[in-house]
Amino acid sequence: MTASKSATGTGRIETDSVAARAGRDGAAGRATAHEPLSFLDRVFPSAGEAIWLPGQKLCIANADAARAILANAEGAYEEHSDFFRTRRGTFGPRAAQVAIGGSARALLTAHRTAHAGRLGDAVRMLAPVSEWPDAGNRLVYAHLAEALLSPARSGSRSRWSSRGRSNAPARSSSPPSPLRRTLDDVVARAVLAGARERQSRLGRAVLRFRVAMELGRALEESRKGTGEPADLLDVVARGAPPDAAISDLVEVYLSFVFAIAGSVGFTLGWSVYLLGTHPDVRAEPAWIVREALRLWPVAWMLARRPARTHDVLGVRVTPKDYVVVCPYLVHRNPKYWDEPRRFRPQRWASPETKRAFMPFGFGPHACAAGSLSMQLVEDILRILAGDYALTAETIDPRPHIGPALAPPRFALHLRRRSGPR
Numbered sequence: 001m002t003a004s005k006s007a008t009g010t011g012r013i014e015t016d017s018v019a020a021r022a023g024r025d026g027a028a029g030r031a032t033a034h035e036p037l038s039f040l041d042r043v044f045p046s047a048g049e050a051i052w053l054p055g056q057k058l059c060i061a062n063a064d065a066a067r068a069i070l071a072n073a074e075g076a077y078e079e080h081s082d083f084f085r086t087r088r089g090t091f092g093p094r095a096a097q098v099a100i101g102g103s104a105r106a107l108l109t110a111h112r113t114a115h116a117g118r119l120g121d122a123v124r125m126l127a128p129v130s131e132w133p134d135a136g137n138r139l140v141y142a143h144l145a146e147a148l149l150s151p152a153r154s155g156s157r158s159r160w161s162s163r164g165r166s167n168a169p170a171r172s173s174s175p176p177s178p179l180r181r182t183l184d185d186v187v188a189r190a191v192l193a194g195a196r197e198r199q200s201r202l203g204r205a206v207l208r209f210r211v212a213m214e215l216g217r218a219l220e221e222s223r224k225g226t227g228e229p230a231d232l233l234d235v236v237a238r239g240a241p242p243d244a245a246i247s248d249l250v251e252v253y254l255s256f257v258f259a260i261a262g263s264v265g266f267t268l269g270w271s272v273y274l275l276g277t278h279p280d281v282r283a284e285p286a287w288i289v290r291e292a293l294r295l296w297p298v299a300w301m302l303a304r305r306p307a308r309t310h311d312v313l314g315v316r317v318t319p320k321d322y323v324v325v326c327p328y329l330v331h332r333n334p335k336y337w338d339e340p341r342r343f344r345p346q347r348w349a350s351p352e353t354k355r356a357f358m359p360f361g362f363g364p365h366a367c368a369a370g371s372l373s374m375q376l377v378e379d380i381l382r383i384l385a386g387d388y389a390l391t392a393e394t395i396d397p398r399p400h401i402g403p404a405l406a407p408p409r410f411a412l413h414l415r416r417r418s419g420p421r
């Protein structure tokens with residue numbers, strides 16, 4: 001397991017490492033360890049659409065430049081996929097990446113259809129009060145747990161319920177296998193907002209060892225099998241070339257765990273937070289998810305390394321720099337959006353601009369499951385907002401800023417609606 005899996009996989013941008021500079025000379029402002037966002041909020045848009053951050057990272061807020069960088073049609077950047085990045089380099093070849101992404105999407109789509117009926121019960125467990133964002137991660141993880149590890153392999157569903165505050169074990173018919181328990185622990189100790197920081201170095205090393213051993217063994221086993229994949233473990237094991245290192249397969253599989261329990265869970269968290277703090281807003285679930293992803297894109301920085309010296313938006317970059325597409329800034333750029341900082345889901349009734357909306361990246365390495373991820377969140381919002389009046393009580397107003405942009409801590413109060421809405 002890498003030190004800091006990002007929203008999309010293995011991004012390792014240490015956004016919180018050094019005081020930030022606007023301009024290489026530190027002209028416009030400083031970001032402290034905990035406030036890279038308020039720094040960007042302060043200097044953008046006045047500092048322009050290309051802003052230097054510490055670590056020689058040029059942060060891009062212009063949609064056309066962002067798309068050109070991510071499309072990389074002229075080979076100006078090294079080939080890169082956050083999702084498939086591993087400690088040893090990049091998992092490949094590209095054909096295997098594409099096959100694994102497509103097969104994962106198909107499996108999750110089938111799972112969504114087959115298990116839609118279960119969602120109502122899971123959502124009802126959130127009432128009357130639940131603690132977020134953890135509850136959102138747990139709900140999504142529990143909902144998709146069998147797609148991550150088939151029941152045949154793992155004994156039972158996740159031992160968790162979705163209710164954040166109690167962390168109560170769910171009732172299940174058989175005890176979870178060690179593999180399922182390990183996966184539950186990965187989510188609890190590496191995916192939840194702030195979870196990593198709460199672990200000791202030793203604790204992290206022990207978990208890493210367990211994960212490598214148990215997932216490695218299961219992937220080896222799956223590799224011997226043939227036929228339709230039963231879960232994402234099969235997808236990774238059977239989509240990889242036969243000589244792929246098992247340690248790489250473990251990391252690719254973990255990218256799926258982070259994408260599902262982390263990215264989809266945080267997107268749900270942001271959507272619910274925005275709904276719960278704007279009780280008067282009435283909007284389609286599809287608009288709410290898009291507006292949440294616009295304001296708070298979980299994958300808020302997508303880094304690329306220049307393959308050669310060139311200019312981006314009039315700024316010279318070299319192979320020693322990073323060029324970082326910043327969906328957070330693109331999505332708040334007043335050039336593309338009216339009232340960019342306001343939660344206004346109605347804007348999605350007729351999208352103002354699609355070209356400046358890139359929560360799932362763009363180009364060859366764009367997310368394999370962008371639409372599906374939004375549908376999964378919409379499914380949950382439809383039940384939540386249809387059956388309940390929501391109020392969010394903020395516990396700590398600060399978003400959790402790491403490789404993924406996670407919502408602040410809040411308590412969600414649900415009051416059952418008396419009649420149909």
Ligand code: HEM
Nearest residue numbers: 081082083101104259263264299360361365367368369373
């Ligand atoms: C709201 C949830 C999600 C967000 C915000 C998200 C975001 C992203 C982004 C921004 C990228 C591009 C990274 C880059 O350019 O380096 C990406 C790639 C990817 N995502 Fe997602 N993702 C989400 C959920 C998922 C899920 C559920 C899956 C499971 C199938 C998934 C599978 C992938 C794959 C396989 C790639 C790599 C594509 C490639 O390089 O060919 N993502 N994701």
